[in-house]
Amino acid sequence: MIKNYQLVHPKTHLRVLSRYEIQQLTDTNSATHELFRRCCYAVLNAGNGTDDYLDLEQDYRHFDIEVLQQDRGIVLNLKNPPASAFVDDDMIRGVREQLFSVLRDVLYAQDSILRAHRFDLNNPEDITNAVFHLLRNAGVLKPDTEPNLVVCWGGHSIPRHEYEYTKKVGYQLGLRGLNVGTGCGPGAMKGPMKGAAIGHAKQHICDGRYIGITEPGIIATEAPNPIVNELVILPDIEKRLEAFVRMAHAIVIFPGGPGTAEELLFLLGVLSHPDNRNMPFPVVITGPQEAGDYLKAIDRFIGDSLGEEAQSRYQLIIDEPTTVARTIKEGLRKVQDYRRQENDAYFFNWRLTIDPDFQHPFEPTHEAMAALSLSKQLPEHELAANLRRAFSGIVAGNVKESGVLRVREHGPFQLSGDAGIMAGMDQLLKAMVDHGRMKISGQYTPCYQINNS
DSSP, X not given: OOOSEEEEOOSSSOOOOOHHHHHHXXXXXXXXXXXXXXXXXHHHTTXXXXXXXXXXXXXXXXXXXXXXXXXXXXXXXXXXXXXXXXXXXXXXXXXXXXXXXXXXXXXXXXXXXXXXXXXXXXXXXXXXXHHHHHHHHHTOOOTTSOSOEEEEEOOSSOOHHHHHHHHHXXXXXXXXXXXXXXXXXXXXXXXXHHHHHHHHHHTTOSSOOEEEEEOHHHHTTSOOOTTXXXXXXXXXXXXXXXXXXXXXXXXXXXXXXXXXXXXXXXXXXXXXXXXXXXXXXXXXEEEOGGGHHHHHHHHHHHHHXXXXXXXXXXEXXXXXXXXXXXXXXXXXXXXXXXXXXXXXXXXXXXXXXOOGGGTSOOOOOHHHHHTOOOXXXXXXXXXXXXXXXXXXXXXXXXXXXXXXXXXXXXXXXXXXEOHXXXXXXXXXXXXXXXXXXXXXXXXXXXXXXXXXX
């Protein structure tokens, strides 16, 4: 049984703060304090096994965190922290490091990005620069390494056999000396990291990177898993997604729910931009044999809504972990050749064009969701942007505080569009519900309603 308070000292970064920074964190009426408190609780509560916001909120009420200034630096005073973050009254080292990553990223985003007016966040180039500065401040941009970062996307709520498959793929990636980045949560975000860690160990790779990229709206219900050794918190989902595609040299997509569909649509929308069509960017969609029909349904939905060109940007590989890793490894050689020829950085894909529709934050209100244009008359990348927003709203209605409360008060989001697109979306979402991909546990009540126009 741990004490109802704990004093935690930093071991790595951000050992000292200014008086102004401490004031922001200690003012219980400030937005920065509440944001910091929520993200810290999420890190400490990792592995709790629930993604129900209302259940988490009950426990969260008893937790608080205080920043103390001492002569030799800062100390965090945790009040009623979750017991799972400790072993024999000592905080797990990985959790401690993630805790101070939260402190670093929340302060930097608030002071240097959102409030400082250094960047015009309505300007696409400035948004990209802001993402770069956030990643650089977190220390995750490594200029002296060849392309070897494979971002893995997939659901946080998946059955055991799918989780084991993600570990097998991660293991094969690790054996080939590749590093892994994910959304940092459980399920298909944890599995590839765990597998890669074993692969790295067999190859005696001691500096394996397991990068977790998240944002405040989702971290509470998809808390960082303990394998993550480099955690970055971006201010919103759009900057998080841009960080993924700017840092990644290749992407592997496992079975998942609406969040994974959102990520896939973001990626395909970006890659379908005319400026990016000749840029090598290896993408594999994969899963075990049992998930084959589901993955084919996703492939079919992409074909029916965005067309064959979007389908050509990825490979669908079923139940072959070694083939996945070999395909990615071969694709990375093309990435390296292209970056070298174009004199582009290995650590941040500056040449990738991202349309402003994918960069500006989307607030999924009932009005905004109902107003989304889901029509084949739109250019491919614009339709992908709106489909991405639709799935983003469903994610919010499932697990994010603001979305859960809106649906609770006003009922399900209403989505309308071309009959073919809406029928395909309805079929895919029903498959997600049937396969338990919306929630980790408990009965799922849809936060959306599909209407054919």
